[in-house]
Amino acid sequence: MAVVGSPVSGGHEPRAVRKALQLLEAVARLGPGVTAREIADWCDLPRSTAYRLLNLLVGDGYLVRVDELAGFALGRRARELGTPPAAARRPDPDLVATVAEDLRRQIRHGVHLVSLAGPQPVWADPDPDHEVITDEPMLRARHASAVGKIMLADRPELLTGEQLARFTPYTITDWPRLLAELGEVRVRGLAVDREETIVGRVGLAAAVRSADGRLAGCLLVSGRSGRLTPDAPEIVEPVLAGARRLAGWPG
Amino acid sequence: MSALSEAIERSFHAAEHDQPVLSPHRPLGRRQLNGWLVLAQAASTTAPAASMVIFAALIARADDPVPVLLVAAVVIIGLCLIGSSLAQVAARMAATGGLYSYTARGLGDRAAGAVAAGLLIKYLGSATVCLVQFGLALADLTGVLGGPRWPPPLVPAVALAAVAGIGWLVWRGIRVATYGLLVIEAAALLFMTGLLVAAPVHPAPVELPPLETEQFLRVVMFTAFALAGFESAAFLGPETRRGTTVVSRTLRWTPALCGLPVLAAGAATLAGRGDVLVGAYLFGTGHGVPAGIVIALQLGLASSWLGSALGSVNAVSRLVYTLGLERVWPSLLGRVQARFRTPGWAILFGCSAVALGVVALGLAGRGSASWDGVSLSIRLGLMAGYLIAVVAAVRLLARLGELTRRVATVAALAAAELVAILAVVVAGAWTRGTTATVITIGAVLIVGTVWAGLVRRLRPGRRLRIGTFDRHESADALPGGAAVVRTDSGELALAGRGRRTRAD
Numbered sequence: 001m002a003v004v005g006s007p008v009s010g011g012h013e014p015r016a017v018r019k020a021l022q023l024l025e026a027v028a029r030l031g032p033g034v035t036a037r038e039i040a041d042w043c044d045l046p047r048s049t050a051y052r053l054l055n056l057l058v059g060d061g062y063l064v065r066v067d068e069l070a071g072f073a074l075g076r077r078a079r080e081l082g083t084p085p086a087a088a089r090r091p092d093p094d095l096v097a098t099v100a101e102d103l104r105r106q107i108r109h110g111v112h113l114v115s116l117a118g119p120q121p122v123w124a125d126p127d128p129d130h131e132v133i134t135d136e137p138m139l140r141a142r143h144a145s146a147v148g149k150i151m152l153a154d155r156p157e158l159l160t161g162e163q164l165a166r167f168t169p170y171t172i173t174d175w176p177r178l179l180a181e182l183g184e185v186r187v188r189g190l191a192v193d194r195e196e197t198i199v200g201r202v203g204l205a206a207a208v209r210s211a212d213g214r215l216a217g218c219l220l221v222s223g224r225s226g227r228l229t230p231d232a233p234e235i236v237e238p239v240l241a242g243a244r245r246l247a248g249w250p251g
Numbered sequence: 252m253s254a255l256s257e258a259i260e261r262s263f264h265a266a267e268h269d270q271p272v273l274s275p276h277r278p279l280g281r282r283q284l285n286g287w288l289v290l291a292q293a294a295s296t297t298a299p300a301a302s303m304v305i306f307a308a309l310i311a312r313a314d315d316p317v318p319v320l321l322v323a324a325v326v327i328i329g330l331c332l333i334g335s336s337l338a339q340v341a342a343r344m345a346a347t348g349g350l351y352s353y354t355a356r357g358l359g360d361r362a363a364g365a366v367a368a369g370l371l372i373k374y375l376g377s378a379t380v381c382l383v384q385f386g387l388a389l390a391d392l393t394g395v396l397g398g399p400r401w402p403p404p405l406v407p408a409v410a411l412a413a414v415a416g417i418g419w420l421v422w423r424g425i426r427v428a429t430y431g432l433l434v435i436e437a438a439a440l441l442f443m444t445g446l447l448v449a450a451p452v453h454p455a456p457v458e459l460p461p462l463e464t465e466q467f468l469r470v471v472m473f474t475a476f477a478l479a480g481f482e483s484a485a486f487l488g489p490e491t492r493r494g495t496t497v498v499s500r501t502l503r504w505t506p507a508l509c510g511l512p513v514l515a516a517g518a519a520t521l522a523g524r525g526d527v528l529v530g531a532y533l534f535g536t537g538h539g540v541p542a543g544i545v546i547a548l549q550l551g552l553a554s555s556w557l558g559s560a561l562g563s564v565n566a567v568s569r570l571v572y573t574l575g576l577e578r579v580w581p582s583l584l585g586r587v588q589a590r591f592r593t594p595g596w597a598i599l600f601g602c603s604a605v606a607l608g609v610v611a612l613g614l615a616g617r618g619s620a621s622w623d624g625v626s627l628s629i630r631l632g633l634m635a636g637y638l639i640a641v642v643a644a645v646r647l648l649a650r651l652g653e654l655t656r657r658v659a660t661v662a663a664l665a666a667a668e669l670v671a672i673l674a675v676v677v678a679g680a681w682t683r684g685t686t687a688t689v690i691t692i693g694a695v696l697i698v699g700t701v702w703a704g705l706v707r708r709l710r711p712g713r714r715l716r717i718g719t720f721d722r723h724e725s726a727d728a729l730p731g732g733a734a735v736v737r738t739d740s741g742e743l744a745l746a747g748r749g750r751r752t753r754a755d
Contacts, residue, residue: 021255028254032733033747037652048655055342059496064723066733066745069343069356070651073733073747074258076726082259156271157726161278162589183270213263 019045020053024062024078032073033066096249099242100125100219106238109223114147114205116154116217117251121147124217124251141197143178144171146205146230147220149191153182154207154215171196190240192230193222204230206243208251216251219243258729265731272725272735272743275576276347276489278587279594280425281721284491288429289484289498293505295432296480296562298381300439300555302509303447303516304532304548307525309473310517319470320517326474327510329668330481334502336641336662337482339648342499345488346720348573349566350640353485355718357643357650360703363717364579366639368699370570372632372692375601376625377480378417378563379608381556382410387617388553395535395545407613411606417561418602421568424591425490428565435558439551440512446528446544447519468679472630475672477513479633481505482640483562486569489721564601571597577716579706624688630676631692638669716740 026039040050054072057063061077096113103111110130115122142148142158144167152158164173172178185191193203203222210216219242221228221235229235274281306323313319337350346352351370355363386406393401420428484501488494519525531540531548572594575584588595608625615621645662648654680689703717723745725735733745 025253025255028258031747035652047653048657051653051655055499056496059342059493061727064728064733064745065343066723066728066747068738068744069720071747073745074255074262074729075723076262076729078255078729079259079262082256154267155726156267156273156724159271159273159277161273162587179270186267 016053019043019049020057020062023050023053023057024074024081027063027072027074033071035071039072096125096246099245100127103219103221103238103242104129107221107235109221109228112220112222113208113246114218114220115251116147116151116215117210121151130222141165141167141171144168144193144196146191146193146203146222147218149182149185149193150205150207150215150218153185153191167197168195168199170194170199189243190236191218194230195225200225202228202230204228204235204239206239208243208246208249210250211248214251216249217246219246258732262730262732267730268725268735270735270743272722272745274489274722274724275719275742276721277724278589278592279347279490280592281489282492282494283426284429284487284497286491286497286501288426288433289487289491289501290505290508291429291433291436292487292562292565293481293484293501294509295436295555295558296377296483296566297478297505297509298480298555298559299477299509299512300436300443301384301552301559302477302513303440303443304528304552306473306477306513307447307516307520308529308532309470310520311525311529313470316517316521318467320514320521322467322470323474323517324514326471326668326672327478327506327514329665329672330475330478330506330510331503332661332665332668333637333641334481334504334506336644336658336665337485337637338499338502339658339662340644341485341488341502342495343647343651343653344720345491345494345498346573346718347486347489347569347576348719349485349488349570350482350636351570352573352718352720353647354640354643356720357645357647358639360707360717361700362639362643364699364701364703365696366636366643366699367570367574367579367703368696369632369636369639371567372695373479373629373636374483374563374567374570375604375608376629376632378560378567378601378605379612380622380625380629381560381563382413382417382605382609383407383613383617385413385553385556385560386410386613388549388556391535392546392549392553395542395549403614403616407610410609410613413557413560414602414606414609417557417564418598420561421564421598421602422588422591422593422595424593425487425565428561429487432558432561432565435554435561439554439558442547442551443516443528444512446548447516447524468675468682471672471675472679474510474513475634476630478506478509479630480559480562480566481509482637483566486566494721560605564598564605567601568594568598571600573719577719579703579717623683623685627676627680627685627688628692631673631689632696634669634673634676635692635696638666638673641665641669 022043023039026042027034030038030042036051036054040047043050058065061075063072064075066073100111100113104127110127112123112127113125115124142152143164166173189207191205195202201222202225203220205218205220207215208217208219219239221239310316310319340353351363351367354366383406386409389409390401390406420431482502484498488498491497520529527540527544530538531545535545536542571584574580575582575597584597584600586596612621612625641662645654645659648658677689680686728745735743736746738744
């Protein structure tokens with residue numbers, strides 16, 4: 001994978017840019033938590049120059065401060081200096097329709113494919129036998145719906161810390177409980193809505209990832225409570241398998 | 252393949268943190284403001300347009316104006332050194348508590364308590380004085396327009412209306428408030444500069460009243476406090492895009508940016524171009540200054556005072572919000588209203604305190620003992636706050652291992668200037684027989700210190716929250732890099748893998 005302006009290159013980049021890349025390489029090599037002084041010494045730069053550039057790199061998001069300001073780690077923006085791994089084989093466009101149909105035959109409840117590639121969830125392949133509306137609460141209510149929990153688990157920047165609205169008596173309105181559940185969603189790739197959005201309706205969503213590992217969408221199964229048991233293995237296993245078959249879908 | 256390349260490639264396959272780290276300032280609208288708006292906050296709080304006029308009048312009335320100009324220049328350079336010292340901390344952390352939070356991180360709770368007390372006196376006092384000045388400017392304006400003389404209660408009534416307007420702007424959102432500042436102050440500065448550069452008339456020469464107090468004392472006190480308020484940019488760090496970079500740059504340059512127009516106004520007056528401005532300010536339409544000029548001047552002054560008051564209320568709302576968030580004060584003050592993402596209760600508290608002050612000071616009147624007492628209190632509170640914060644900055648940098656000789660030298664010079672200014676202020680108070688005010692302010696600072704210690708004793712857990720800042724979140728870190736640990740205060744924070752988390 002190419003890294004723009006790699007420190008080992010012998011180009012004619014301006015000196016400040018080369019120094020900045022040296023500092024980033026130092027943090028990567030010495031590990032998260034390395035101090036400013038250690039970085040300056042490793043790069044053999046004057047300390048005041050190193051400190052100034054480190055602050056600029058933190059300000060621009062290439063580095064973050066850790067250990068109560070005393071150390072540094074690479075920031076998310078450092079990703080822009082590289083390119084993602086080569087895209088895996090994309091799924092056959094017909095595969096999306098095939099997977100959805102297979103699931104609808106197996107699971108006699110609404111099976112929908114939802115795109116999460118953009119800022120808001122969008123129906124990508126709604127079940128034609130089950131009515132959906134554009135402004136469906138099960139898509140909008142982020143902390144309550146299965147689709148919303150898939151999104152929040154993958155995009156923590158969407159967590160606002162504000163008071164959580166209560167849609168039903170079962171809606172989670174407690175931040176610690178929500179965060180714990182999102183942790184589980186992240187590990188399993190599976191989220192459940194137990195009448196938390198609409199009383200009488202339950203849902204199960206499984207994350208679908210694109211070729212470069214980003215969250216592209218989810219497979220959503222929804223139905224009436226009492227008829228659909230979202231935790232049942234005969235529901236969970238096929239949905240997870242379907243999500244795996246859709247890996248590489250761009251969303 | 253370099254370590255950086257490997258780390259970037261690993262990040263595409265690494266899992267996100269199970270429990271993400273979130274900034275405690277998340278409920279506020281983070282990362283909304285740009286550099287211009289932060290500069291507007293810092294500059295307008297110093298009321299540069301009004302300062303230009305007052306300094307021009309000071310130069311015109313001085314027995315020996317050249318040394319006055321030089322002393323002012325030296326004081327401004329000293330303020331730049333203070334700004335530079337504070338900028339070192341701002342470059343490393345963004346916090347809604349500004350200098351209070353910097354001090355907490357550098358010198359601990361008690362010192363932070365004293366700084367909080369000093370800053371509260373400064374911002375609440377400044378907002379009060381500026382709003383009464385605003386009312387008086389409008390009263391003078393009405394007089395020039397031929398309107399009736401205002402009865403005494405009308406000035407505080409108008410100022411109260413302004414408090415309500417300012418409170419609404421600040422509540423409505425930080426962007427709305429700072430855009431308001433930008434427009435108000437830019438208009439006032441443009442007009443004052445235009446009047447100095449292209450004086451349309453030459454009024455008749457007149458004998459100006461001499462300065463009331465000793466010249467040196469007067470110019471030092473005026474210059475130091477004319478530019479005080481630039482540090483208010485520090486409160487907006489978490490709400491600013493690239494907050495650490497922008498705020499540190501603003502702290503470093505605002506004293507010079509606001510000081511130069513003030514010096515220019517003085518130099519212009521020395522060169523004879525300030526007669527119109529000074530005449531309009533001191534005598535109104537008397538001595539040949541057209542009514543239109545006086546009206547425009549009073550409008551410019553009113554705008555500048557209003558802008559300064561808005562900046563002060565913005566700043567104090569963030570300080571009070573921080574005290575509430577840290578539970579040093581009632582936690583209600585630390586809540587953020589969901590609609591516009593501003594600290595509603597803290598804004599209400601700040602405006603209520605200012606409203607009370609406006610009524611009291613407005614009825615007492617300019618030049619009264621109360622007025623002088625408030626002015627002196629603002630100066631003492633702020634200078635003491637600056638001094639403690641500069642020392643805290645050095646201490647924090649030393650603890651992080653990032654203190655250089657240059658930074659230490661600049662901080663030492665800044666601290667020396669602050670001690671000198673404090674000595675001048677106290678000496679002036681002694682001369683005028685207002686030592687009681689000095690003692691009172693000293694007592695308030697001590698109360699702030701004691702309160703912080705009391706909070707620690709009564710609720711030990713609370714102490715550990717003091718010094719809250721805008722932490723980097725999991726979403727800011729490269730996946731697969733930093734680990735997540737729980738701090739002593741119970742918050743989640745990013746940490747180096749296998750490295751010991753340093754205690755405060």
